[in-house]
Amino acid sequence: MPEAVLSVNGLDGHYGDSHVLHGVNFSIRAGEVVTLVGRNGAGKTSTLRAIMGLLPRRSGSIALRGRQLIGLPPHRIARAGIGYVPDDRGIFASLSVAENLALPPRAQAGALSDGEIDALFPRLKERRASPGTKLSGGEQQMLAIARALRTGARLLLLDEPTEGLAPVIVQQIGAILRDLKSRGYTVLLVEQNVHFAASVADRHIVMENGRVVDSLDNAELAADPGRLDRFLGV
Amino acid sequence: MSVQVLSGQLLLGLINGAFYALLSLGLAVIFGVLGIINFAHGAFYMVGAFAAWGLATYLDVGYWPALVLVPLAMGLLGMGVERLMLKRLAGLDPLYGLLATFGLALVLEGTFRQVYGSSGQPYPVPEALQGGVNLGFMFLPLYRGWVVAASIVVCLATWLAIERTALGARLRAVTERPDVAQALGLNVPLLVTVTFGVAVALAAFAGVMAAPVYQANPLMGSNLIIVVFAVVVIGGMGSLSGAILSGYGLGLAEGMTKVFYPPAANIVVFVIMAVVLMVRPAGLFGRAS
Ligand SMILES: Nc1ncnc2c1ncn2[C@@H]1O[C@H](COP(=O)(O)OP(=O)(O)O)[C@@H](O)[C@H]1O
Ligand SMILES: [Mg+2]
Numbered sequence: 379m380p381e382a383v384l385s386v387n388g389l390d391g392h393y394g395d396s397h398v399l400h401g402v403n404f405s406i407r408a409g410e411v412v413t414l415v416g417r418n419g420a421g422k423t424s425t426l427r428a429i430m431g432l433l434p435r436r437s438g439s440i441a442l443r444g445r446q447l448i449g450l451p452p453h454r455i456a457r458a459g460i461g462y463v464p465d466d467r468g469i470f471a472s473l474s475v476a477e478n479l480a481l482p483p484r485a486q487a488g489a490l491s492d493g494e495i496d497a498l499f500p501r502l503k504e505r506r507a508s509p510g511t512k513l514s515g516g517e518q519q520m521l522a523i524a525r526a527l528r529t530g531a532r533l534l535l536l537d538e539p540t541e542g543l544a545p546v547i548v549q550q551i552g553a554i555l556r557d558l559k560s561r562g563y564t565v566l567l568v569e570q571n572v573h574f575a576a577s578v579a580d581r582h583i584v585m586e587n588g589r590v591v592d593s594l595d596n597a598e599l600a601a602d603p604g605r606l607d608r609f610l611g612v
Numbered sequence: 613m614s615v616q617v618l619s620g621q622l623l624l625g626l627i628n629g630a631f632y633a634l635l636s637l638g639l640a641v642i643f644g645v646l647g648i649i650n651f652a653h654g655a656f657y658m659v660g661a662f663a664a665w666g667l668a669t670y671l672d673v674g675y676w677p678a679l680v681l682v683p684l685a686m687g688l689l690g691m692g693v694e695r696l697m698l699k700r701l702a703g704l705d706p707l708y709g710l711l712a713t714f715g716l717a718l719v720l721e722g723t724f725r726q727v728y729g730s731s732g733q734p735y736p737v738p739e740a741l742q743g744g745v746n747l748g749f750m751f752l753p754l755y756r757g758w759v760v761a762a763s764i765v766v767c768l769a770t771w772l773a774i775e776r777t778a779l780g781a782r783l784r785a786v787t788e789r790p791d792v793a794q795a796l797g798l799n800v801p802l803l804v805t806v807t808f809g810v811a812v813a814l815a816a817f818a819g820v821m822a823a824p825v826y827q828a829n830p831l832m833g834s835n836l837i838i839v840v841f842a843v844v845v846i847g848g849m850g851s852l853s854g855a856i857l858s859g860y861g862l863g864l865a866e867g868m869t870k871v872f873y874p875p876a877a878n879i880v881v882f883v884i885m886a887v888v889l890m891v892r893p894a895g896l897f898g899r900a901s
Contacts, residue, residue, distance in 0.1 A: 430795045456797035468792035470785045477781040482796040529797055 381443070383408045383533055383564045384429070389438035391421075391428040391588075398424045400588045401438070406533075411555065411565040413575040416585035416609055422568040423465050425585070426535045430462050431455045442533070457485035461526030465537035465568070467518045469510040476506040479525050486530030498554060499524045516547035523554065534558070536567040540574055552578050572599075572606055584609045619750040621867040627756050627825065629863020630763030631657075631836060633856045634818040636843040637767055638811035640855040641774070643844070644787040645807045646698060648709025654837030655720040656812045660686055660819020661828040662724060665733045675738035675824070682820050683813035690812025694805045717834070724830035732827030759821050766817065767856045774852060783807060787850075842885040848898020858896060 382405040391399030399421050406412050414422045428436045431452040440447040447455050456462065470478055479495070479502070496503045499520045505513060513521060519539055526534055539555075540548045548571075555565060555578045569575040575582060576596055584592035586609055594605060635653055642650045663682040667673035673681070693716070701708045737755045744753040774780035785793040786803050794800040819832075826832055843862050847854030862881050869880040876883075888896060 432791055432795055451801070452791070452794040453797050453799045456795055462795045464792060464795070468789060468795075470788050470792075472784040472788055473781050477778075480778060481781060481785055481793070481798070483798070485797055525796065 381408060382406065382441075383410075383443055384566065385439070385441045386425075386429070387439040387441075389425070389428055389440060390436065391424050391433045392435040393424075394434065398588050399428060399433075399436070402428075402585070402588070402590055404583050404590050404593065406564055406566055408564055409559070409562050410581060411559050411567070411579045412581045412583060413567050413569040413579040414583050414585060415569060415572070415575060415606060420585040420609075421588040422585055423537055424588070426462070426464075426537050426566070426568065429455070429535060430460065456529065456531070457483070459486050459529075459531045459533060461529050461531035461534045463519075463522040463526050463534070463536045463539060465541070467522040469513070469518045469521055471509060471511040473510050474506070475502060475508055475510055475513065475521060478510045478521055479528060482525060482529045484528065484530050486532065488532075489530030490527050495524050495527060498527075498557065516543050516550070519543065519547075519551065520554070523551075527558075532562070533564045534566070536565065538568050538570065540569065540571060548574060570610075572610065576600075582606070615749045616751075618871055621871045622864060623750070623752065623756060623760075623867075624870070625864040625867020626760050626860065627863070628866060629860035630760050631818050631822060631859075632840055632843045632863050633767050633859025634763055634814055635836065635840045636847065636855040636859045637770060637852060638814040639840060639844050640847070640849070640852050641770075641783075642808060642811045644850055644852075645783065645804055646694075646702075646709070648698065648701070648706055648713065649841075650811075651710055651714040651837070652693075652717040652720065653713075653811075653815050654833030654835075654840070655717040656686060656690065656815040656833070657819040657822070657836065658724065658828075658830060658833035659720060660816030661735070661823040661826075661832060662728075662733070662819075662830075663816070664820040664823045665735050665828040668735065669733075675736075675820070679817065679820050683817040686816030687809040687813030691805050691809035693812075694808040698808065699801070699805075717837075721830055721834060728828075728830060730829070730831060732829035732832075734827050735823035737824040755824055759825065762821065763818075766814070767859075770814065771852055771856060839881050842881045846881075846885050846888045846895055848895025851895065851897040854895055854897025 385405040387403055389399055389402040402425055414425060416422055424433060427433045429440055429447065431450060436448065438448065442458050442460065445458060447458065473481065501517055502521055502524055505517065510521065523536065523539065539551055552574060558565060576599055581593065581595045582599060583590055584606065591609065599605065635657060639650055639653050642648065660682050663685065664678040667678045667681065697712055698709060701712060741755040741758050744751050774783055782798055782803060786798065786800050790800050822832065843858050844855055846862065847858035862884065865880055865884065866877055870877040
């Protein structure tokens with residue numbers, strides 16, 4: 379079995395006085411694509427933010443290929459090899475598309491080349507000079523993913539990459555994720571759309587009230603399609 | 613009225629504008645990246661002038677070396693101030709930053725006033741720039757021409773560095789969304805410290821340039837900083853080009869007022885500020901948020 383790329387153990391997270399993550403446990407192996415699912419407010423975004431060091435307070439253990447990330451500032455975590463796409467995409471309005479793309483320092487060898495990025499995201503190439511926020515929602519999402527890839531990170535954290543996008547764009551993002559998987563990237567993505575999740579991911583981790591409450595792979599999901607509904611339905 | 617009087621006052625206005633622009637540019641950069649209003653900016657300018665005077669008086673170091681050494685040293689001092697003092701206030705209400713820098717300004721000013729009194733210490737115009745040229749319609753003292761030219765070049769270079777280079781893109785990203793920038797791998801704390809240092813160096817550079825014009829005076833910073841705040845507000849808090857252009861523009865407006873209605877010269881900037889705030893609260897070049 380491939381080694382764990384990311385191991386989260388007993389992760390607690392707080393915003394000021396409010397305690398939002400309660401001993402979150404999961405791990406992801408190299409090359410896996412895993413979704414984090416759960417209702418709004420379950421703690422998915424907070425989990426990704428805690429991994430990136432963006433939560434005001436966190437404790438427990440987060441290990442990236444054995445290296446402890448708790449205590450490191452966000453830029454050191456990013457440079458350790460995690461590409462992050464926040465839920466609002468984090469595109470800078472005062473930067474052009476090209477500047478957004480070139481922003482992160484290349485922390486790891488073996489990043490996709492500019493040519494590979496252009497091939498993977500043809501729509502971005504045409505819009506290099508426009509300001510970041512003149513892009514459509516789908517283009518912004520592609521830019522955010524492309525930007526995360528340029529760091530050379532082999533582990534990607536994507537927070538709801540398909541939210542609010544037209545079905546055709548969702549399909550394109552699905553194709554990009556499958557392409558990345560075939561290149562050996564490890565991906566943890568927050569996803570509300572179960573069909574999309576099943577189409578790109580190997581495994582699903584279910585969160586509720588700041589805890590991991592279930593974990594299942596695609597075969598288990600296919601055998602019991604209702605298993606997620608309990609945690610997602612209203 | 614004669615052309616000489618008019619162009620003379622325009623030149624004086626442009627000189628003042630050169631200092632307004634250098635200081636308001638630094639203030640705008642600090643406000644963008646640190647989110648604080650740096651009340652100590654005028655004090656740093658004053659210390660810059662005194663540092664040049666001290667170098668000349670005690671160490672026989674002339675104007676040109678001072679023009680390089682003083683901004684470097686003050687930039688380092690600024691980084692120290694950011695690391696030891698302002699960093700601890702990050703995330704708190706911006707009021708804390710304003711009060712801390714106001715306190716720092718009072719301490720710096722009080723110290724210099726205690727030691728040197730309130731009268732200025734004269735500083736000579738560097739030899740190479742003594743005298744002037746007759747432009748036909750007016751006499752241009754060389755040193756004043758140099759101040760205006762150097763200020764324009766430095767402001768333009770700073771603006772280009774921020775708006776057109778990769779390092780500037782990092783600065784803009786940190787200004788906009790420091791958390792996202794840091795999660796993408798940018799060393800935001802270091803960028804913030806260096807930015808503050810560079811802005812302080814700009815103020816010190818202005819201080820050295822001001823010494824031969826206004827002398828080194830403990831009060832020169834607080835006299836200037838109030839006008840500079842108005843300049844930043846008029847230009848638009850977040851806008852660098854606004855800070856630069858309104859710096860020169862308001863210097864010229866002051867000069868014009870001295871020609872046409874001298875009693876209003878000292879308040880014209882504040883009148884303009886009041887009008888701008890009523891008509892365009894985000895400032896002339898600011899984007900309403
Ligand atoms: N900035 C914040 N300050 C305080 N509480 C927050 C903040 N962001 C999220 N929360 C709370 O943390 C909990 C988890 O939220 P979040 O991680 O955004 O959930 P999800 O991404 O699964 O919808 C929710 O109860 C939410 O109200
Ligand atoms: Mg969320």
